[in-house]
Each structure stands twice: as structure tokens, then as C-alpha cells.
Amino acid sequence: MPTESTYPKIEIPNVDLWEFLFERKDKQFPDDKVIYTDPDTTRSYTYAQVRSTAIEFGKGLKSQWEWKRGDVLALYTPNCIDTPAITWGTHWAGGILSPANPGYTPDELAFQLKDSGAKALVTQKPFLKSACEAAAKVGIPEERIILIGDQRDETARFKHFTSLKNLAGTARYRRTKVDPKKDLAFLVYSSGTTGHPKGVMLSHENIVANTLMIKVAEGGNLSWKGGKDGRGDKILAFLPFYHIYGLTCLIHQSMYSGFELVVMPKFDLESFCRHIQTHRITFAYVVPPVVLMLGKSPLIDKYDLSSVRMLNSGAAPLTRDLVDAVYKRLKIPIKQGYGLSETSPTTHTQPWEDWNKTIGSVGRLLPNQTAKYMSADETEVPAGQTGELWIKGPNVFQGYLNNPEGTRNAKTEDGYFKTGDVGHQDEHGNFYITDRVKELIKYKGFQVPPAELEGLLAAHDNIDDVAVIGIYNKEQATEVPRAYVVPKKGVQATKETEKQIMDWLAAKVASHKRLRGGVKFVDEIPKSASGKILRRLLKERALAEEKKAEKAKL
Structure with a gap:
């Protein structure tokens, strides 16, 4: 049987975002409450x-x-x-x-x-x-x-x-x-394995629902008032507003709940620490590479981060080692969550009180949702067994713009979204994400489609054939793209050739799509009889190379 959320069901009002935020009768904070602050210019909006x-x-x-x-x-x-x-x-x-x-x-x-x-x-x-x-x-x-x-x-x-x-x-x-149920509020773009980004159609109802779901998930632990200075919780915002994680969890949550959002144009560790210290930040949404820095960087010792009561990490799984290292160093707890562009985004998060009880879990299913893990033949698997996560709820997107086939492949007739992520749930209702069905590379929360990079690299004069995979980089705590290249006859497989290919691609793509995993030269790309690249074999090769390199260091 599909798993229902253990949270009480909440009412999702049939209103658009404007009415939800600006014509509400239940707003508790005053109109002159500062919501958005630029810490560099001190410009702000109430x-x-x-x-x-x-x-x-x-x-x-x-x-x-x-x-x-x-x-x-x-x-x-x-x-x-x-x-x-x-x-x-x-x-x-x-x-x-x-x-x-x-x-x-x-x-x-x-x-x-x-x-x-x-x-x-x-x-x-x-x-x-x-x-x-x-x-x-x-x-x-x-x-x-x-x-x-x-x-x-x-x-x-x-x-x-x-x-x-x-x-x-x-x-x-x-x-x-x-019409809140039919009219779109946002078209966010999520990369697909076909190489072209897909327009994820999110209705007003989707974002209204997810904003209310997130409020329930935080369980009253965040407040618009109180604290030592009486100004309530302050959230540090560096997650990009062009990403659904930032759009909903930061922009909409702060406006709905009356939190002050201290807005950074982009992430920089020193600015991050300085703003926490100066503005007495109490909460932040982060990603694993930031957690890694908090655990290891000597820069951290220059700042007082004691005002932070909790961090919430998303975009990729966190290891216990990372969570423990930060808590041991800074006494800052870190809970985890999970979501996707197609789910507006948050579907799961750990309750504040459970952050250290189920490290590695993405937490509990948020209100008004149903979920199930499915086998490869699309039959449901029982708790404890591994399958692909399917989710249904008012936060699930309307479909992909101009892409009916993609929509049909992603959503079932009865409304379930096939996440493409593999995992399981335990007997206590905690969900775990362990792998991905899809071949997307996830670099610091950004999706990198291998086929897009392969399409570009295939046009390079010195490349005969190419395949791109994601490899895990421990230093950055994220996947990075790596290209396996069959060089043209007569082209030397040298460090200079590798650098030239990497620089050539870097000039053609956004920063998150660069070949941070490098270029490896091979004699041939493993493929199936139908010509499909066998990325699994390349991943196995990468793991073997990594183990060999580690042994050589000993």
C-alpha cells in the first residue's frame, strides 16, 4: 500500500499566490516588518x-x-x-x-x-x-x-x-x-537526459501547497518575532532564486511567515560567515559542499556562528561523517530534506528533534502527499526494499512545457510523479534516497545532462567519440562531470590535450557544466548493441581507477 504522510492533512486554499500572500486574513506580523535585506548595501524591503x-x-x-x-x-x-x-x-x-x-x-x-x-x-x-x-x-x-x-x-x-x-x-x-489549479506561476527549467532543459510547469496551487507544507515541516521552530533582539528568525539566503529550492523555501516562505531573509547574490564562504556573525542569522538552507567547508575550512574559526540554531541541507545526500564533523566543531545541528523541481520542491524533511536520530535519511513525507517505492516492472515494493520513489500530492507539477511525451513518461494517469530516484523507507516512516535511475549528473544541486555535453564534445576536432559521466569528488562533496574521450587518430593523449578540451568546453557552457572531473582518454566507448552508451561500465572503471590511485598513495 502507498505510504500516506504521517502529518495531519492541511487545507490548501483555492487561491492564487497574490491572494495567498497579500490578501490574507491570518497574517500575524506587521506590514512594516523587514522581509528582504541586502547586507552589502543595507537596502531592504518591508x-x-x-x-x-x-x-x-x-x-x-x-x-x-x-x-x-x-x-x-x-x-x-x-x-x-x-x-x-x-x-x-x-x-x-x-x-x-x-x-x-x-x-x-x-x-x-x-x-x-x-x-x-x-x-x-x-x-x-x-x-x-x-x-x-x-x-x-x-x-x-x-x-x-x-x-x-x-x-x-x-x-x-x-x-x-x-x-x-x-x-x-x-x-x-x-x-x-x-485559476490557481490550472494557471502557471512559474516555468522553471530542469535538465533532462536528452540534453535540452525541460520547462517544469508549476501552478499557483503547487507553490501555495508547498509553502504551507514547509511551514508544517518546520513545526513552529521558526518564528517572525522573539529571540534576543526581538526581531525573530533570520534566514541567510545564498541558494539561487532561479532554482525552485530558493524560490519556494526562501522567497515564499519568508514572505508568508514573516522571516527576515538576508540575501547574498551568490555563495562565498567568508561573506557567509560574516553575515551570520553580523546579522545573527539563526537558520539557513545549505547544500553538502557548504557543510563540507563548515567542517574543514580554517576560515570558520575567525567568526562567531553561534546564533545558528539549525541548518537544513538538500540537493544531495549528506554522510554522517559530514554532519558529525560540523556538530563537533560548531555545535550546529544539520537536518536533511528532499525535493525536486517537479514537486515545488520539498517533499520530505527531518523534524528538528530527529536531526541526529536518522542521519542519512531525508526525513518524513510532508503533509497531503502519498508515496511508494516501485520496482523496475512498476510493482510496489514493501518497506525496507529498494525501488524508485513515486510521489503524489498538490505540489506535483502540471507537466513539461511543449513536451507531452516527457510528461507521459514522468507522470502516471492517477497523478504519481516518477522521481527517478532510488531508495527505501524504514519501518518508522523515514525515507532514504540512495541512487538515481536517471543519468543526470548532480553538481552542487545543479543538474548536468551528460548527453548535452557529449553533443558539444563530439563536435571537437580532436575527438572521435566521447561519453560523459558523473564521478563523486570527496573534496567538494558533490558529483562532477568527467569526459571519457577517444581521440582522433594522430592526436596525442597528453595533459595539454586534456586542458585544451576542458577549456574549449568551458567557453561553451555554464560554470556548473564544466569538466571538473577531467578528461580520460580511452580506446573505445562501451556501448550496447543498439548503440547506447553503457555508463555503468565507465562508472565501474572510474571506481577502479580511484581505488588504484588510493593504493598507490599508501
Whole structure:
């Protein structure tokens, strides 16, 4: 029998995100509560300021660009405290937000712009060149590229988002009503093994449901008030807002629950520690590579991190060694969670009180969900046995944009999402994720499709054949992409050739897709009779090479 969540069922209101956040009757914190803070500039937004800025932006979209229900606004920017107002202003106008990785090359961004049907693009000044190049490829005019952040375009060719509001006559515009169950709030892009990213369609109901589910999961341990300074819990936000982990767990949770979010544009260990010390951060969502640094880096000793009451790690499994090392050093507990873009994202997390009882587990199934582990022939396996995790609930996505076949393969007729992750549950209802059915490489929470890298590398003049796999890097506590290359006849398999291939690819892809696992030269790529690359054999080879190297060190 499928496993039902052990949490009491919660009511998911039939409202869109605007009504959920800004027209609620149960808000406990005041309108002047500071929600988003930029620690470098001290610029901030209160709840009321986010709401008013979002409305003005939404009116600007309607008056200047005739924004319609279902129009897509693309976001190509690092974390910025302007992002929430842009997000909900787009929703106010009936639109859909599609965030893109600011590390994307113009070609990668252009694919997302075209696939999503984006009508306009929001970026920051340092990213204008790539943004313009991508927009030109898909026919988005320059006047529909606008800026957020503190830097303005001195040429005045590109407007700042603040100039898209405060227009005379916009008072006549009203909020566009949407259907929470059917209308999309977000189009986030998740890489597929076919090489092209897939547009994950998330409805307003999906995000409303997951925001409420996360609140239940934290079990009242986080508060908008109280603490030594009376300002409540403060969450440090470095996880990217263009990723569903950051979108829901950071942006939406903070606005719904009244937490202050101290926003970093990107992760940097020294800034991370300094902000914790300066702002007395109490909670942060992290990923295993950050946990590794907290356990090992000598930099940590320069800072007082004692205000942190809990860390929540996601994106990849954590080992007991890592959790124990951090607790022994800093007395900071770390619980784990699990989720996917297709589930909005959080489906499981460890309760605060259980963080050290089931290390290695991703915790319990959150409210209003059903889950089961399935065998290769799609029959359910009992507790304790290994299978692929399938999940059903109000947080499960609507499908993949423009990809009915992908949707059919991922979702069953009765609503289960096939996660592609393998694991089991124990007799106490704790879930474990141990492997992946899918061949995606997971680098620090980012998905890297091997087929995409293989497609690019195959075009290299010095490469005859190629296969890409993920190998685990202990120093970084993450998988990294490695290419196995059959060189063209006459090409020397040297360190110089390896570096040339790595540098060549690095210029063509986003940072997380680089060959951090290096290049290995081989005589042939193992393949099945039908021509499919046998990555399993390459993984076995990589493990054997690693063991041999470790023996050589002894």
C-alpha cells in the first residue's frame, strides 16, 4: 500500500499566490516588518514595500507592454532583493515567471527564452551583453529588456524596473484573476537526459501547497518575532532564486511567515560567515559542499556562528561523517530534506528533534502527499526494499512545457510523479534516497545532462567519440562531470590535450557544466548493441581507477 504522510492533512486554499500572500486574513506580523535585506548595501524591503512595489510593477507591465494572462517574463539575474517584487508583480498582472541561471551562455539562455515564449527579460547591468545577445536570437526587442539591482545603464538604453511603474493613468488597471489549479506561476527549467532543459510547469496551487507544507515541516521552530533582539528568525539566503529550492523555501516562505531573509547574490564562504556573525542569522538552507567547508575550512574559526540554531541541507545526500564533523566543531545541528523541481520542491524533511536520530535519511513525507517505492516492472515494493520513489500530492507539477511525451513518461494517469530516484523507507516512516535511475549528473544541486555535453564534445576536432559521466569528488562533496574521450587518430593523449578540451568546453557552457572531473582518454566507448552508451561500465572503471590511485598513495 502507498505510504500516506504521517502529518495531519492541511487545507490548501483555492487561491492564487497574490491572494495567498497579500490578501490574507491570518497574517500575524506587521506590514512594516523587514522581509528582504541586502547586507552589502543595507537596502531592504518591508512586507508593505514589496506589496506596493509589486503592484506598481504589475501596472507598468499592463500599461507599457499590454501584459496578458499567461504572458511569460524571464529573469536572468543572481539573487537580488528586487526579485520578489518582480515575481509577484508579474503574478499580479496574470503573468508567469521563468527564472534562468545567470551563468547561462547566450545560446543556453536563448533556448529557454524561445521554449518558454518569454515576452520580456529582466536582468542586471553586468549581464546585459549576454541578455541582449540571447534576446536578439529569439526576437525580444531591446526595449523589453529591463534592469533590477543597484546599477543603472548610463546610456539609458535599458530602463530600470522602477521606471516601468508610477505612470499616469495606471490607477485604472486591476489585478488579473487566474485559476490557481490550472494557471502557471512559474516555468522553471530542469535538465533532462536528452540534453535540452525541460520547462517544469508549476501552478499557483503547487507553490501555495508547498509553502504551507514547509511551514508544517518546520513545526513552529521558526518564528517572525522573539529571540534576543526581538526581531525573530533570520534566514541567510545564498541558494539561487532561479532554482525552485530558493524560490519556494526562501522567497515564499519568508514572505508568508514573516522571516527576515538576508540575501547574498551568490555563495562565498567568508561573506557567509560574516553575515551570520553580523546579522545573527539563526537558520539557513545549505547544500553538502557548504557543510563540507563548515567542517574543514580554517576560515570558520575567525567568526562567531553561534546564533545558528539549525541548518537544513538538500540537493544531495549528506554522510554522517559530514554532519558529525560540523556538530563537533560548531555545535550546529544539520537536518536533511528532499525535493525536486517537479514537486515545488520539498517533499520530505527531518523534524528538528530527529536531526541526529536518522542521519542519512531525508526525513518524513510532508503533509497531503502519498508515496511508494516501485520496482523496475512498476510493482510496489514493501518497506525496507529498494525501488524508485513515486510521489503524489498538490505540489506535483502540471507537466513539461511543449513536451507531452516527457510528461507521459514522468507522470502516471492517477497523478504519481516518477522521481527517478532510488531508495527505501524504514519501518518508522523515514525515507532514504540512495541512487538515481536517471543519468543526470548532480553538481552542487545543479543538474548536468551528460548527453548535452557529449553533443558539444563530439563536435571537437580532436575527438572521435566521447561519453560523459558523473564521478563523486570527496573534496567538494558533490558529483562532477568527467569526459571519457577517444581521440582522433594522430592526436596525442597528453595533459595539454586534456586542458585544451576542458577549456574549449568551458567557453561553451555554464560554470556548473564544466569538466571538473577531467578528461580520460580511452580506446573505445562501451556501448550496447543498439548503440547506447553503457555508463555503468565507465562508472565501474572510474571506481577502479580511484581505488588504484588510493593504493598507490599508501
